[in-house]
Structures are given as C-alpha cells and as structure tokens.
Amino acid sequence: MxxxxxxxxxxxxxxxxxxxxxxxxxxxxxxxxxxxxxxxxxxxxxxxxxxxxxxxxxxxxxxxxxxxxxxxxxxxxxxxxxxxxxxxxxxxxxxxxxxxxxxxxxxxxxxxxxxxxxxxxxxxxxxxxxxxxxxxxxxxxxxxxxxxxxxxxxxxxxxxxxxxxxxxxxxxDAVTALSGSGPAYVFLFLEAMTQAGVDMGLSAEQSYKLAVATFQGGAELAARSTESAEVLRQRVTSKGGTTYAAITHMQQQKLPEHFIEAMRKAEARAKELAAEFGK
Ligand SMILES: NC(=O)C1=CN([C@@H]2O[C@H](COP(=O)(O)OP(=O)(O)OC[C@H]3O[C@@H](n4cnc5c(N)ncnc54)[C@H](O)[C@@H]3O)[C@@H](O)[C@H]2O)C=CC1
Ligand SMILES: O=C(O)[C@@H]1CCC=N1
Missing domain, CATH: 3.40.50.720 (NAD(P)-binding Rossmann-like Domain)
Known part of the structure; x- marks a missing residue:
C-alpha cells in the first residue's frame, strides 16, 4: 500500500x-x-x-x-x-x-x-x-x-x-461481502454473545461490555501477533476445557461452513445489484 x-x-x-x-x-x-x-x-x-x-x-x-x-x-x-x-x-x-x-x-x-x-x-x-x-x-x-x-x-x-x-x-464484490457487510456480522455475534451472557445470569449491560471488549481485544491481539488466527484460537482452547466444548459444538454444527456460505450470498447479491441497477 x-x-x-x-x-x-x-x-x-x-x-x-x-x-x-x-x-x-x-x-x-x-x-x-x-x-x-x-x-x-x-x-x-x-x-x-x-x-x-x-x-x-x-x-x-x-x-x-x-x-x-x-x-x-x-x-x-x-x-x-x-x-x-x-x-x-x-x-x-x-x-x-x-x-x-x-x-x-x-x-x-x-x-x-x-x-x-x-x-x-x-x-x-x-x-x-x-x-x-x-x-x-x-x-x-x-x-x-x-x-x-x-x-x-x-x-x-x-x-x-x-x-x-x-x-x-x-x-x-469479495471486499463487500467481507469488510463492507462485515460489521453487521460482528454486531450479530455481539447480540448472540450478549444474549447468552444474560441467559447465564449476567446483566445485559455487563454482558454487552464483556462481549464488545472481547471482540476489541481479540482483533487487537490478531492485528499485533505474527501468529495465525488458527494458532491464536488453539492457545485459548485447552483440550477437554470450556472453549473446547464450545468450539467443538460450533464445528459439529458446521458454523464455519455456514458462515462462509453466508458471505458468498453477500458476494452474489453485490453481483445482482450490478445487474439489477447498473443498466
Ligand atoms: N452503510 C454501509 O455499511 C455501507 C454502505 N455502502 C454504500 O454506500 C451507499 C450509501 O449508503 P448509506 O450511506 O448507508 O445510505 P443512506 O440511505 O444513509 O444515504 C443515501 C442518501 O442518498 C440520498 N439520496 C437519495 N436519492 C438521491 C438523489 N437522487 N440525489 C442525491 N442524494 C440522494 C438519500 O436521501 C440518503 O440520504 C450505498 O450505495 C451503499 O451500497 C458502502 C459500504 C458500507
Ligand atoms: O448492505 C449493503 O448493501 C451495504 C454494502 C455493504 C454494507 N452495506
């Protein structure tokens, strides 16, 4: 750049x-x-x-x-x-x-x-x-x-x-699907994490604060680290521990695959917008 x-x-x-x-x-x-x-x-x-x-x-x-x-x-x-x-x-x-x-x-x-x-x-x-x-x-x-x-x-x-x-x-169109629409994905995760915190007994306010700080901290750690996201994830995930329980469930439910599919929908919509409104 x-x-x-x-x-x-x-x-x-x-x-x-x-x-x-x-x-x-x-x-x-x-x-x-x-x-x-x-x-x-x-x-x-x-x-x-x-x-x-x-x-x-x-x-x-x-x-x-x-x-x-x-x-x-x-x-x-x-x-x-x-x-x-x-x-x-x-x-x-x-x-x-x-x-x-x-x-x-x-x-x-x-x-x-x-x-x-x-x-x-x-x-x-x-x-x-x-x-x-x-x-x-x-x-x-x-x-x-x-x-x-x-x-x-x-x-x-x-x-x-x-x-x-x-x-x-x-x-x-790929940039649109990734960083253009991306803040909405972050906010959706924030909503879900906050709801889970409330379901587990935290106040909505505290739960939201924890969720936002976790995104900020995770993104900052990734930005400053020379390690890949995969390695950083593995460092949080002790075998048989709490994170392992959550990540294993997400993988069994094919969350990453669904997420990738969702982003391809955004990319496809960008192409549709060009076809619909570009003439
Ligand atoms: N909101 C987002 O996260 C992002 C939006 N974009 C793009 O930015 C563009 C604008 O989006 P937003 O700012 O979110 O929408 P917006 O609805 O806030 O702003 C569009 C503005 O254009 C005005 N407008 C409507 N007809 C007009 C005309 N004939 N002449 C002059 N102005 C007119 C509207 O009154 C409105 O204030 C869109 O094309 C969107 O794809 C790109 C990246 C991210
Ligand atoms: O949703 C949209 O169409 C616009 C482009 C990227 C973010 N907002």
Missing part, C-alpha cells in the same frame, strides 16, 4: 451526491483532518438528512444539483445502488472534468462511466467503522485514473481508517 503525500491544503472542493451514513462518515473524517467545510458541497434531497448534516457537521447541503458542482475536483457518489442512475442525471453535466469516487455496492465503473460521461473513476467499498476513524476500505481504480488521482483518493479515505487497493474490479 503506498503512502499519500496529499495534504489537506492541496484538496480540491469535494462534492458528495447523497448525504447519508457513508457520506457523513467520509465528511466527518475530512473535517477531523482539517479540511474546511467550505470545501465540501453536498446534494441531498431529503430534508431530514440535510438537517442532520447541518446539526452534526455544520455543512449546508443543496436539495438539488446546481452550478456549484462545477467547483468540485472530486465527486463522491454515496447514494444507494437503486438511486444512482437517477441521481447522476442532473449532476453529470456539471462534473465531467472531475475525478469520481463511488461507494455504491455492486455498481460497476462501466455503469458509472455511462451515467457520468467520464472514465476517471475509482470505486470503493468502505464500512461503517469509518464513523469512528476505524474504517476498512477496498479500492479499485480504472486505468484512466493517474497517480495524482489515486493519491487524492487515498488522502480522502485515509481520514476514515485503513485502505487496500484491489487489482480487478470484481474483487470488490
């Missing part, structure tokens, strides 16, 4: 099309990095979302596309895959000279190129921990994006956490 040398003073104006969760996470990262709100333009048709942007980030969003978008050197597409084509129609004429960054799940850069009239496109798959600067974003750049363009994208995304480039665009 290359390091970026783009300081925030070198940032162009950045337009966000869609001002919901993911756009807010990226805007929050930019503001934390010292990018002035005056460099951020947002098109957001939903009044409630515009109010939230004003209240939470101090950013005044436009309800519809306007000439103001011509200022943008970078356009970030943060609308749902279902709304992308419709959102692009009124914006495209103002943004043909800009670099484009799409975070929409599934939607290919060929589709984005067709709707925006430019091929300078990077496609990204971020995740919601970006809200707290702990995001993980997979990125794919079309060949038309030069090194300077990639450095700018890295600087924007680095404000939300870590990033990793993929060589083939289709690999972003």
């Amino acid at each position: 290359s390091q970026t040398n783009t300081s925030h003073t070198a940032f162009p104006s950045i337009a966000f099309i869609g001002g919901g969760n993911m756009a807010s996470a990226i805007m929050g990262g930019l503001l934390r990095q010292g990018v002035p709100a005056s460099k951020i333009i947002v098109v957001e048709p939903f009044e409630g979302a515009r109010q939230a942007l004003q209240n939470n980030l101090g950013i005044a969003a436009l309800p519809v596309a306007s000439e103001a978008l011509r200022r943008a050197g970078l356009v970030v597409w943060a609308v749902k895959p279902q709304s992308f084509k419709e959102a692009a129609a009124p914006v495209a004429d103002f943004t043909r000279e800009a670099l484009h960054l799409s975070v929409a799940a599934g939607i290919t850069t060929d589709s984005v190129a067709g709707w925006t009239g430019t091929r300078r496109i990077v496609r990204a798959m971020p995740n919601t921990p970006a809200l707290v600067g702990k995001g993980m974003t997979g990125l794919y750049a079309r060949p038309e994006v030069d090194a300077q363009g990639k450095a700018l994208i890295e600087a924007v995304i680095a404000s939300t956490g870590e990033l990793s480039w993929v060589e083939k665009e289709e690999q972003l």
Whole structure:
C-alpha cells in the first residue's frame, strides 16, 4: 500500500451526491483532518438528512444539483445502488472534468462511466467503522485514473481508517461481502454473545461490555501477533476445557461452513445489484 503525500491544503472542493451514513462518515473524517467545510458541497434531497448534516457537521447541503458542482475536483457518489442512475442525471453535466469516487455496492465503473460521461473513476467499498476513524476500505481504480488521482483518493479515505487497493474490479464484490457487510456480522455475534451472557445470569449491560471488549481485544491481539488466527484460537482452547466444548459444538454444527456460505450470498447479491441497477 503506498503512502499519500496529499495534504489537506492541496484538496480540491469535494462534492458528495447523497448525504447519508457513508457520506457523513467520509465528511466527518475530512473535517477531523482539517479540511474546511467550505470545501465540501453536498446534494441531498431529503430534508431530514440535510438537517442532520447541518446539526452534526455544520455543512449546508443543496436539495438539488446546481452550478456549484462545477467547483468540485472530486465527486463522491454515496447514494444507494437503486438511486444512482437517477441521481447522476442532473449532476453529470456539471462534473465531467472531475475525478469520481463511488461507494455504491455492486455498481460497476462501466455503469458509472455511462451515467457520468467520464472514465476517471475509482470505486470503493468502505464500512461503517469509518464513523469512528476505524474504517476498512477496498479500492479499485480504472486505468484512466493517474497517480495524482489515486493519491487524492487515498488522502480522502485515509481520514476514515485503513485502505487496500484491489487489482480487478470484481474483487470488490469479495471486499463487500467481507469488510463492507462485515460489521453487521460482528454486531450479530455481539447480540448472540450478549444474549447468552444474560441467559447465564449476567446483566445485559455487563454482558454487552464483556462481549464488545472481547471482540476489541481479540482483533487487537490478531492485528499485533505474527501468529495465525488458527494458532491464536488453539492457545485459548485447552483440550477437554470450556472453549473446547464450545468450539467443538460450533464445528459439529458446521458454523464455519455456514458462515462462509453466508458471505458468498453477500458476494452474489453485490453481483445482482450490478445487474439489477447498473443498466
Ligand atoms: N452503510 C454501509 O455499511 C455501507 C454502505 N455502502 C454504500 O454506500 C451507499 C450509501 O449508503 P448509506 O450511506 O448507508 O445510505 P443512506 O440511505 O444513509 O444515504 C443515501 C442518501 O442518498 C440520498 N439520496 C437519495 N436519492 C438521491 C438523489 N437522487 N440525489 C442525491 N442524494 C440522494 C438519500 O436521501 C440518503 O440520504 C450505498 O450505495 C451503499 O451500497 C458502502 C459500504 C458500507
Ligand atoms: O448492505 C449493503 O448493501 C451495504 C454494502 C455493504 C454494507 N452495506
């Protein structure tokens, strides 16, 4: 992964099309990095979302596309895959000279190129921990994006956490299934672990605290260790002990296999979204 040398003073104006969760996470990262709100333009048709942007980030969003978008050197597409084509129609004429960054799940850069009239496109798959600067974003750049363009994208995304480039665009569907949707898997496990703690006599509050700290600690240990996850797991699992009882049950129930199958469903859905909403 290359390091970026783009300081925030070198940032162009950045337009966000869609001002919901993911756009807010990226805007929050930019503001934390010292990018002035005056460099951020947002098109957001939903009044409630515009109010939230004003209240939470101090950013005044436009309800519809306007000439103001011509200022943008970078356009970030943060609308749902279902709304992308419709959102692009009124914006495209103002943004043909800009670099484009799409975070929409599934939607290919060929589709984005067709709707925006430019091929300078990077496609990204971020995740919601970006809200707290702990995001993980997979990125794919079309060949038309030069090194300077990639450095700018890295600087924007680095404000939300870590990033990793993929060589083939289709690999972003795997990134989507893994780290894009992944926080939801973590939260599902947190819910189940918390429920089990309550069933065994702990309070919901204490049980949740234990579960969250266990995820944080386990992830930090894995990140800092040179050992594989398998070895780290074996170190917790004394033969005939408590962990052994739990893990053996999970393996007998084919939990890992089911989990892998579930992630393949997410990957397949990313491809379906492209087919359904990319035309
Ligand atoms: N939430 C997540 O965990 C992740 C989401 N994504 C992708 O990010 C994109 C946005 O997702 P969220 O931020 O979660 O959704 P969201 O619903 O919070 O935000 C989308 C925003 O777009 C606005 N919008 C609708 N039509 C529009 C139009 N014609 N022009 C401009 N804005 C319009 C909506 O009012 C809404 O505020 C999606 O494509 C999703 O696939 C990617 C990675 C993770
Ligand atoms: O569920 C979704 O479609 C989006 C993409 C990854 C996370 N949320």
